[in-house]
Amino acid sequence: MVQFLAQTFVNGINVGALYGLAAVGLSLIFGVMRILNVAHGEFLMVGGYIGFWLFKLYGVDPFVGLPLVGIFLFLIGIVFYKVVFSRVAKFHEEVKLKNSLLIAFGLYLIFPQIAMVLWTADERAISPAYSGQAFDLLGVRFGYVPLAGVCIAIIVILAMYLFLTKTYFGKSLRGTAESWKAAKLSGIHIEWTFMITFGLGISLAGIAGVLIALTQELTPFMGMPWTLKALIVVVLAGMGSIVGAFVAGLILGIVEAVSAIFMGPYTIAIGLLIFLIILVLRPQGLFGRA
Amino acid sequence: MMLEMDSLSKSFGGLMAINHLDLDVYKGEILGFIGPNGSGKTTLFNLISGLLKPDSGKIKLNGIDITPLSSHKICQMGIARTFQLTKPFAQMTSLENVMVGKAFGCTPTWSMREAKEEAEKILRFIGLGEKSMWRASALGVVDRKKLETARALATKPKLLLLDEMMAGLTPTEVEEAMVLVKKIRDSGITLIVVEHVMEAILGISDRVVAINAGEKIAEGAPQDVVRERKVIEAYLGEEA
Amino acid sequence: MPKNWKSFFIFGGIIALLAMLPLFTNRSDVLTWSCLTLQYILLSQSWNIIGGYAGQVNLGHAAFFGLGALTTRYLWLAGLPFPASLLSGAFIATVFALLIGIPAFRLRGIYFVIGTLVLAEILKVVIDTRFPVASVLPVETLLTYSLLPRYYLSLMGAVLSVIAVYFISRSRLGLGMMAIREDEDAARTSGVNILQNKLIAFAISTFLAGLAGGIFAFYMVAIQPGYVFSPIWTFDSVVIVFVGGIGTLIGPIIGSVFFVLLKQWLSLHLPGGLHLAVFGVLFILVVLYMPDGFIEAIRRYGKMVTLGRKPMVQGG
Numbered sequence: 102m103v104q105f106l107a108q109t110f111v112n113g114i115n116v117g118a119l120y121g122l123a124a125v126g127l128s129l130i131f132g133v134m135r136i137l138n139v140a141h142g143e144f145l146m147v148g149g150y151i152g153f154w155l156f157k158l159y160g161v162d163p164f165v166g167l168p169l170v171g172i173f174l175f176l177i178g179i180v181f182y183k184v185v186f187s188r189v190a191k192f193h194e195e196v197k198l199k200n201s202l203l204i205a206f207g208l209y210l211i212f213p214q215i216a217m218v219l220w221t222a223d224e225r226a227i228s229p230a231y232s233g234q235a236f237d238l239l240g241v242r243f244g245y246v247p248l249a250g251v252c253i254a255i256i257v258i259l260a261m262y263l264f265l266t267k268t269y270f271g272k273s274l275r276g277t278a279e280s281w282k283a284a285k286l287s288g289i290h291i292e293w294t295f296m297i298t299f300g301l302g303i304s305l306a307g308i309a310g311v312l313i314a315l316t317q318e319l320t321p322f323m324g325m326p327w328t329l330k331a332l333i334v335v336v337l338a339g340m341g342s343i344v345g346a347f348v349a350g351l352i353l354g355i356v357e358a359v360s361a362i363f364m365g366p367y368t369i370a371i372g373l374l375i376f377l378i379i380l381v382l383r384p385q386g387l388f389g390r391a
Numbered sequence: 392m393m394l395e396m397d398s399l400s401k402s403f404g405g406l407m408a409i410n411h412l413d414l415d416v417y418k419g420e421i422l423g424f425i426g427p428n429g430s431g432k433t434t435l436f437n438l439i440s441g442l443l444k445p446d447s448g449k450i451k452l453n454g455i456d457i458t459p460l461s462s463h464k465i466c467q468m469g470i471a472r473t474f475q476l477t478k479p480f481a482q483m484t485s486l487e488n489v490m491v492g493k494a495f496g497c498t499p500t501w502s503m504r505e506a507k508e509e510a511e512k513i514l515r516f517i518g519l520g521e522k523s524m525w526r527a528s529a530l531g532v533v534d535r536k537k538l539e540t541a542r543a544l545a546t547k548p549k550l551l552l553l554d555e556m557m558a559g560l561t562p563t564e565v566e567e568a569m570v571l572v573k574k575i576r577d578s579g580i581t582l583i584v585v586e587h588v589m590e591a592i593l594g595i596s597d598r599v600v601a602i603n604a605g606e607k608i609a610e611g612a613p614q615d616v617v618r619e620r621k622v623i624e625a626y627l628g629e630e631a
Numbered sequence: 632m633p634k635n636w637k638s639f640f641i642f643g644g645i646i647a648l649l650a651m652l653p654l655f656t657n658r659s660d661v662l663t664w665s666c667l668t669l670q671y672i673l674l675s676q677s678w679n680i681i682g683g684y685a686g687q688v689n690l691g692h693a694a695f696f697g698l699g700a701l702t703t704r705y706l707w708l709a710g711l712p713f714p715a716s717l718l719s720g721a722f723i724a725t726v727f728a729l730l731i732g733i734p735a736f737r738l739r740g741i742y743f744v745i746g747t748l749v750l751a752e753i754l755k756v757v758i759d760t761r762f763p764v765a766s767v768l769p770v771e772t773l774l775t776y777s778l779l780p781r782y783y784l785s786l787m788g789a790v791l792s793v794i795a796v797y798f799i800s801r802s803r804l805g806l807g808m809m810a811i812r813e814d815e816d817a818a819r820t821s822g823v824n825i826l827q828n829k830l831i832a833f834a835i836s837t838f839l840a841g842l843a844g845g846i847f848a849f850y851m852v853a854i855q856p857g858y859v860f861s862p863i864w865t866f867d868s869v870v871i872v873f874v875g876g877i878g879t880l881i882g883p884i885i886g887s888v889f890f891v892l893l894k895q896w897l898s899l900h901l902p903g904g905l906h907l908a909v910f911g912v913l914f915i916l917v918v919l920y921m922p923d924g925f926i927e928a929i930r931r932y933g934k935m936v937t938l939g940r941k942p943m944v945q946g947g
Contacts, residue, residue: 137741139748188919198741199688203873203918206690210866210911214904325862329752332745370756373749380746381734440820462819472820480813482878491810494803495822501803546822 104240109358115247117354118254119313121347123327124334125258126305128346131335133278133298135194136186136201141306142328143212146321148174148307149227149314150220156227163227163315164249170311171304178303181208182296190295209324216321224318232315250312257308258347261301265343274298333376392454393418393550393581394439394470399448401434401605408434409445410605416550421572421582423596423613425589427625431605432585433475436552439583440472441465452550469497469549473539473556475585479527485538486510486523489545496546510545517541517571532559540571550581557588569595593617601625642793649786653779662778664891669785670846671871671887676792677839678868683878684796684805685832686812687736690865691747692840694754695724697860699841701758704766704848717845724841725834732830739815748862755860762856773852781850788846792839796880799835808832812878870914876926885925 127141151170155161161169182190185208189200235244265271277284277294285291313319313327334353338345353372361368394416401409408431416422426432437443439450441462450458457465471492480488489510493500500506514523517537522530527538536556543551557568565588572595576582586592592599592613599616601609603625609616616622652665674696681689703720707713731750738746768776799805807828810818819825844859867890875886890910897906917924 137745185915185919195740200918202688202741202744203869204915206866206869207911207915207918210870210914211908214908214911217903218905329749332749336742336745366760367757370753370760373753373756377746377749377753380742380749381737442816442820461824462816463822463824466820466822474817478814478817480810480817482813483809487806487809491806491818491823492821494806495810495824497822499822503801503803503806506803506806542817542821 107239107241109362110355111241111243113355113358114351115244115251115316115354116358117351118251118347119309119316119350120330120334120353121350122254122257122305122309122312124331124338124346124350125261125343126302126309127328127331128335128338128343129261129305130299130302132342133274134186134190134295135197136190136205136299137198138205138302139202139328139332140205140208140212140324141302141331142324142326143209144174144177144303144306145310145313145327146212146216146319146324147177148310149319149323150216150225150310151307152311152314153220153225153227153319156229162229163311164253167253167308167311170307174307175300175304177307178300179296181303182299186299187292187295209328212324213321220319220321222321224320225314226318227311227314244316246315250315253308253312254347257305258343261305262343270297329373333372336376336380392416393452395449395451395454396439397449397451399435399438399450400446401438401443402446407605409438411448412602412605412607414600414607416581416583417598418581419576419579420597421576421584421595423592423599424583424585424602425592425599425616425622426602430603430625432602433554434605435602436472436554436583436585439465439552440470463495466495466546466548467497467499469547470552471496471543471546471548471550472552473536473543473554475554475558477532477535477539479530479535479538481528482526484524484526485514485519485530485541488527488538489513489541492542492545493547496548498547510541513541513545517544518567533564536560544575544580548580550583551575553582553584553586555585555587557586557591560588565591589617646786646790650783653782659778662782664895666778666782666785666850668887668891669782669789670843670850671867671890672789672884673785673792673839673846674843674864675868675871675875675883675887676789676796677836677843678865679872679877679879679883680796680799680808680839681832681836682869683872683882684799684812685808685829687829687833688744689747689833689836690744690862690869691749691751692868693860693862693864694751695728695837695840696844696847696864697754697758697856698724698727699844700848700854700859701762701844701856702841703845704854707849708766708769713849717842717849720845720848721838721841724844725838728833728837729830732833733826736826736829736833751860751862751865755857755862758860759857765853765855767853776852781846784846784849788839788842791842793880793884795835795839796883799832800880804828804831809878870910872924873914874917874924876924879924879926882924882926885929889925 123141123145127138130136130138148170151173152163152166155166155169156163185204186201189197189204192200232246235242265275273284273289274294276287277289277291284294330353334346334349337353338349357368357372360371364371392415396412396414399409399412400407412435424432434443438445441457441460445458449456452468452470455468457468460468480491486507490503490506493506493509511520511523514520517540519534519537519541522534527535530538540553540556553572557565560568569591572582572584584592584595596613598611599613600607601616601619601622603621608621608625609619653662656662678689678692681687699720702723703716706716706719711719735743735746799808807818807823810821810823811825811828815825847859848854871886871890872883874889875884876882894906897909901909921928
């Protein structure tokens with residue numbers, strides 16, 4: 102029984118780390134730019150498929166492919182910022198939120214259909230030779246791949262955190278998050294800051310996508326469910342909090358794994374319902390300030 | 392006594408915006424309300440109109456406690472206001488803007504014909520008759536301020552709060568606005584006027600109250616209040 | 632006034648023509664497209680009320696369409712007369728809206744958008760799990776299945792929605808809704824009861840959405856319960872309303888006609904669901920460059936459209 106619970110807990114962490122990683126990019130973009138990108142999951146899906154392509158077509162190991170996907174998605178993010186989101190980035194906050202949300206919503210209509218053409222509706226996964234391997238510790242099974250996923254998620258988020266708090270550019274990002282007008286007055290190049298932020302956020306989504314593809318199936322329609330997961334995590338953590346998002350991701354993963362035992366197929370609904378209740382009672386998030 | 396504020400307090404994150412303020416407004420007067428930037432004038436308007444709730448203290452309108460009421464109730468009881476940064480219903484016409492005040496205010500009506508006639512009358516009174524079919528977003532700054540006043544008047548208030556109605560106007564326009572304010576008072580509406588333009592406030596007010604850092608520092612006839620040391624210091628402090 | 636009479640006659644004439652359409656043609660494809668267009672007019676107008684006039688971007692609209700569809704379908708197949716089933720479906724959708732409305736409208740701006748999106752997703756998951764099997768019409772109903780009653784029902788629904796929006800946009804209720812959309816604080820201090828006004832708008836909007844669902848349930852031979860709760864219904868409505876012209880009477884009508892025609896045309900030339908991608912691109916372009924939709928372009932071009940977001944009391 103203890104072993105069973107421990108195993109559930111470990112499974113929860115394996116998934117939760119990915120939730121956290123998926124949410125961090127969304128949170129970063131929202132925190133700095135006040136753009137709610139409900140197409141975040143779509144970029145995550147693209148990242149997963151690119152990892153899949155690299156592996157299937159060129160035999161690139163997914164962990165080697167990870168930085169490549171990260172860079173590629175960074176570029177994609179910059180393109181999308183330049184072509185669409187930059188046109189609303191300077192609007193008054195409420196208008197910007199609404200319009201960026203609608204644009205992202207349009208992207209949500211586009212991506213799965215293109216993915217259907219490129220990769221068909223078949224479920225795909227990245228499955229290198231070592232993907233099923235695991236070791237036992239005190240009767241609890243640790244898969245190498247999920248474990249690596251958790252480690253990479255932690256490293257990426259830690260790097261992100263250090264980048265934001267310790268480097269000059271990171272500090273300018275945080276300044277922009279406080280008020281972009283004030284940041285502009287103090288000499289920060291807003292256009293660049295927004296562009297790089299968007300690129301970074303999308304890049305994080307792509308990395309999460311590859312890690313997800315290692316343990317779950319890829320489908321063209323996985324975007325929205327992952328956007329919702331990321332949204333839940335971000336709202337739980339309070340919009341714009343990076344480390345909070347990761348912690349909230351772990352919590353969501355564990356809660357889901359545990360409740361799956363009791364609730365079966367209704368697990369997702371329960372998670373969403375708890376989220377709604379928190380949203381109504383504490384819109385600033387569990388860890389956010391009032 | 393029209394409006395009574397009894398030991399009203401409001402703080403934002405430890406900063407006292409309004410600090411145990413007692414203030415009475417008499418029926419039929421124009422009360423000028425002055426103070427340097429950030430002294431709590433707009434916060435007070437937000438408290439009276441119910442957009443903010445005080446931490447402590449009471450506000451009474453004609454003896455009835457309105458502190459716990461929501462904004463639309465307060466409006467329907469006879470308090471209307473304008474906003475310093477105007478808040479027009481941008482995509483609606485001037486006429487529709489003013490109709491909202493008539494249809495939902497102190498003398499609400501379901502008849503759109505009645506609301507429209509009243510709104511047209513008020514727009515003509517305020518000098519926007521020609522532009523009643525313009526979208527509010529197409530109006531200039533001065534016209535927007537007029538529109539705010541018209542919308543507030545359409546609610547048929549007993550008490551009207553005007554927040555910096557004359558900021559940014561030319562001297563001629565200020566003259567016109569002063570005449571307008573007096574005309575509104577003569578129609579039987581009590582007014583509280585926040586204004587930075589000192590000549591205007593001296594010219595129209597029956598009584599002036601000065602506040603600084605959320606506390607009342609002077610009260611009395613306009614000429615006397617502006618000569619008070621504390622008031623001069625408060626304003627000098629702002630400029631220094 | 633003459634101007635209003637003219638619009639009135641045009642509107643009446645169009646309805647009369649549509650009512651006579653089955654006399655001119657018995658091509659089932661034409662009738663099918665017309666059915667779909669009319670149903671989309673009803674659904675998009677219902678979203679237009681809450682999203683366009685009251686300014687509350689409700690991304691959970693599919694939930695109300697689905698509730699209407701599922702309730703109507705099961706009551707009808709259980710033997711209740713169809714009109715009663717249809718009204719029950721719309722009624723259930725409205726009751727659900729009022730139940731969730733009070734907590735939902737505590738959320739402002741972006742949180743309302745997320746909240747409604749998640750709410751619809753919850754319902755979809757529950758329905759998918761609870762009703763995994765498709766509902767197919769029984770043989771005796773199938774034998775007498777005819778497109779004509781479906782067509783007239785869709786026409787009635789569409790006309791009802793247009794009339795509803797017409798009266799809302801010219802009433803005190805609509806005035807309050809638009810004021811809320813433009814600025815909540817200014818509306819509040821002008822005496823508008825925000826919560827009450829939003830709830831009424833939401834109730835009307837979801838009643839019509841439930842009706843649209845019920846008509847769809849009557850129209851379809853086989854229905855997968857999860858499908859009527861799919862976010863695609865929300866997205867279709869939002870795209871139609873934005874492309875046509877948000878917050879106008881005519882916009883959703885233009886949008887629906889355009890949507891169905893383009894969808895049919897695209898599905899002939901593009902594989903699978905790629906038409907959705909095209910609509911996505913179109914939608915983004917409209918949001919960026921034509922925020923008032925096609926209706927504004929038409930109005931500017933011809934200056935001849937007499938309905939829509941013109942000043943609501945012109946001519947009395």
